Amino acid sequence: xRRLSLSDIAKPQLLALAFILVLNWMVFPGFFNVTxxxxxxxxxxxxxxxxxxxxxxxxxxxxxxIATRGVDLSVGAVMAVAGAVAATSAVAGQPLIxxxxxxxxxGLACGLWNGSLVAFLGIQPFxxxxxxxxxxxxxxxxxTEGSIVTFSDPALIFxxxxxVLGLPMPxxxxxxxxxxxxxxxRRTAIGLFVExxxxxxxxxxxTGLRARTVILGLYAFGGCCAALAGVIAAADIRGADxxxxxxxxxxxxxxxxxxxxxxxxxxxxxxxxxxxGAVIIQAMNTGILVSGLPPEFNLIVKASVIILxxxxxxxxxxxxxxxxxxxxxxxxK
Amino acid sequence: xxIVRKLALSASMVALCCTAASAANLTVGFSQIGSESGWRxxxxxVTKQEAEKRGVTLKFADAQQKQENQIKALRGFxxxxxxxxxxxxxxxxxxxxxxKEAKEAKIPVVLLDRGVDAPQDLYLTSVxxxxxxxxxxxxEWLAKTVGSKDCRVVELQGTVGSTPAINRKKGFEEAIxxxxxISIVRSQTGDFTRSKGKEVMEGFLKAENGGKNICAMYAHNxxxxxxxxxxxxxxxxxxxxDILVVSIDAVPDIFAAMMKGEANATVELTPNMAGPxxxxxxxxxxxxxQPAKFIITESKLYTPADDPxxxxxxxxxxxx
Numbered sequence: 001x002r003r004l005s006l007s008d009i010a011k012p013q014l015l016a017l018a019f020i021l022v023l024n025w026m027v028f029p030g031f032f033n034v035t036x037x038x039x040x041x042x043x044x045x046x047x048x049x050x051x052x053x054x055x056x057x058x059x060x061x062x063x064x065x066i067a068t069r070g071v072d073l074s075v076g077a078v079m080a081v082a083g084a085v086a087a088t089s090a091v092a093g094q095p096l097i098x099x100x101x102x103x104x105x106x107g108l109a110c111g112l113w114n115g116s117l118v119a120f121l122g123i124q125p126f127x128x129x130x131x132x133x134x135x136x137x138x139x140x141x142x143x144t145e146g147s148i149v150t151f152s153d154p155a156l157i158f159x160x161x162x163x164v165l166g167l168p169m170p171x172x173x174x175x176x177x178x179x180x181x182x183x184x185x186r187r188t189a190i191g192l193f194v195e196x197x198x199x200x201x202x203x204x205x206x207t208g209l210r211a212r213t214v215i216l217g218l219y220a221f222g223g224c225c226a227a228l229a230g231v232i233a234a235a236d237i238r239g240a241d242x243x244x245x246x247x248x249x250x251x252x253x254x255x256x257x258x259x260x261x262x263x264x265x266x267x268x269x270x271x272x273x274x275x276x277g278a279v280i281i282q283a284m285n286t287g288i289l290v291s292g293l294p295p296e297f298n299l300i301v302k303a304s305v306i307i308l309x310x311x312x313x314x315x316x317x318x319x320x321x322x323x324x325x326x327x328x329x330x331x332x333k
Numbered sequence: 334x335x336i337v338r339k340l341a342l343s344a345s346m347v348a349l350c351c352t353a354a355s356a357a358n359l360t361v362g363f364s365q366i367g368s369e370s371g372w373r374x375x376x377x378x379v380t381k382q383e384a385e386k387r388g389v390t391l392k393f394a395d396a397q398q399k400q401e402n403q404i405k406a407l408r409g410f411x412x413x414x415x416x417x418x419x420x421x422x423x424x425x426x427x428x429x430x431x432x433k434e435a436k437e438a439k440i441p442v443v444l445l446d447r448g449v450d451a452p453q454d455l456y457l458t459s460v461x462x463x464x465x466x467x468x469x470x471x472x473e474w475l476a477k478t479v480g481s482k483d484c485r486v487v488e489l490q491g492t493v494g495s496t497p498a499i500n501r502k503k504g505f506e507e508a509i510x511x512x513x514x515i516s517i518v519r520s521q522t523g524d525f526t527r528s529k530g531k532e533v534m535e536g537f538l539k540a541e542n543g544g545k546n547i548c549a550m551y552a553h554n555x556x557x558x559x560x561x562x563x564x565x566x567x568x569x570x571x572x573x574x575d576i577l578v579v580s581i582d583a584v585p586d587i588f589a590a591m592m593k594g595e596a597n598a599t600v601e602l603t604p605n606m607a608g609p610x611x612x613x614x615x616x617x618x619x620x621x622x623q624p625a626k627f628i629i630t631e632s633k634l635y636t637p638a639d640d641p642x643x644x645x646x647x648x649x650x651x652x653x
Contacts, residue, residue, distance in 0.1 A: 028539075028540055030539065030540070035543075037568075037569050038569055042543075042568070042569075043539065044536070044539045047532075047535050047536065047539065051532055051535075141368070145374075145652065146368040146369075146370075146371065146373075146374045146652060147371045147374060147652055147653055148371060148527065148556070148586070148653075150586060161563075161567065233528060236528060236531065237527040237528050237531060237559075237560055237563065238563070239527065239586075241526060241527055241528070241556075243369060243370060244524070244526040244527075244528065244529075245528070247526075285532075286536060288521075289521060289532070289533055289535075289536025289537070289540075290536045290537075290539055290540040292519055292540065294520065295490055295493050295520070295521050295522035296493055298493070298521075298522070
């Protein structure tokens with residue numbers, strides 16, 4: 001018979017999110033207040049899903065890459081490049097469809113570059129994507145010529161700040177993307193391919209799987225996700241800030257994937273859980289902002305909470321806790 | 334390789350312009366940090382303009398944020414025997430040796446915008462802004478504007494631990510210390526960026542009764558203020574009216590906001606550090622007049638009464 005484990009009772013991620021939300025409510029009693037204002041929902045909870053959306057979108061692309069034992073460090077820089085392309089295109093008066101297509105194509109090209117280095121040249125993903133992490137920001141700075149390119153195209157601004165059914169547009173995009181990516185992974189064989197590659201690359205190759213093509217495709221998808229996040233980030237502030245857009249967000253995206261329970265050793269992954277990880281990170285960030293803590297504590301608080309979450313997720317801890325739990329019920333009898 | 338090519342290029346440029354320029358022409362080397370921010374790009378273009386205005390031949394070297402590139406550039410300038418050197422040091426330490434070399438070659442060095450940890454006799458003077466004063470000017474404006482009315486201020490700080498963030502906070506607090514009716518109720522870091530400024534302001538607005546309890550917002554730079562203005566608008570309030578907006582830097586976009594009545598005041602961090610530097614150099618080289626060791630640039634206050642449209646147009650092309 002299967003032993004009762006903590007994860008059977010509740011996913012540790014959901015517990016972590018609940019824990020952080022309660023903590024936020026304790027430091028700021030109005031945290032759960034959501035009101036209707038100017039045709040949209042307004043409140044701290046809405047801020048969490050709105051601000052968490054770019055990292056969630058990055059995490060969606062990152063999950064499958066990490067599941068093949070890879071990593072994409074360039075997503076933050078690709079965000080900056082895509083934002084710069086979108087902003088210059090909007091300033092030039094191009095319609096939204098051209099702007100979006102241009103930014104996504106640039107993201108696709110960046111992803112294909114990363115994927116080729118990893119899949120066909122066999123370069124370690126860490127090193128291969130580091131190239132674009134450094135160079136990408138330079139490219140973005142070249143496009144914007146070092147300044148913040150501001151635009152006023154209402155259609156593009158809507159992508160970052162508009163709302164659908166009262167929900168912020170970035171969150172809606174992230175949700176749709178999450179569902180689509182999850183269905184493609186789980187309703188087709190692609191998810192199995194990814195798990196096979198992540199578990200054992202040679203074995204996957206011997207079964208006749210075209211591992212290289214799959215890996216190339218995953219990095220290309222990751223590039224597109226990053227470009228989408230970049231367009232949202234630029235639209236949100238109505239300008240492309242090449243120096244700061246997406247800065248260090250690759251780390252948040254990787255963290256979101258890890259919190260979501262995807263193994264860095266490959267093979268096991270879940271896209272919705274990664275998105276939940278991104279929401280957990282943002283819930284923490286928003287909580288710090290409304291708490292009134294001095295900024296010197298931001299990083300300490302974040303680090304402590306993340307360590308706590310990772311401990312909660314550890315198999316060892318789950319084992320110990322469930323053993324205790326088990327013993328107590330025996331005694332109870 | 335790159336440096337050599339740049340030097341060769343600037344040498345040929347020197348040859349070109351010297352034939353046309355006057356006899357009293359100076360050749361000045363300028364080692365710039367890089368172009369990491371809009372302000373830095375503006376400083377570079379203003380320096381070039383100021384040099385051109387005075388008939389100074391400027392040899393420009395971009396260090397791409399690396400001190401070793403700056404030291405190489407300085408040695409290059411010394412080897413070419415320029416009349417003077419301007420340097421915007423990327424870090425404070427490690428300059429002693431190359432400054433000594435310049436001193437031995439009798440080439441005066443002027444520091445722009447940032448200081449160095451080296452004996453003061455190794456450089457002629459330094460031109461910089463007084464960041465504490467910038468904060469103070471912003472605070473004094475707010476104290477004067479609100480008068481005796483109670484005012485709850487939220488503050489968007491720069492990057493935690495950075496010198497401008499510490500100094501601009503200090504100056505502002507000094508200026509409002511005597512007004513008991515003004516208090517800073519919330520203070521968080523927006524990392525000097527637009528997106529973080531917006532995000533932090535969203536949090537503040539929620540925490541302060543939808544923004545109704547906030548009377549003014551003070552941001553350590555204009556970029557954060559521009560982000561915060563959008564957050565205030567999203568919350569259904571009028572920035573500039575419901576919440577006063579005061580910030581520092583005077584970049585073009587804050588003047589654009591002022592034109593719409595969404596920002597109330599900004600304190601200029603002038604990109605023109607080179608103008609006073611050239612003046613000091615000119616006096617020193619012509620008549621041996623020793624300038625003050627620290628030249629402090631003016632921290633001018635701009636409000637919507639100071640022709641924001643004109644200021645916007647004037648700054649737009651500078652590369653901010």
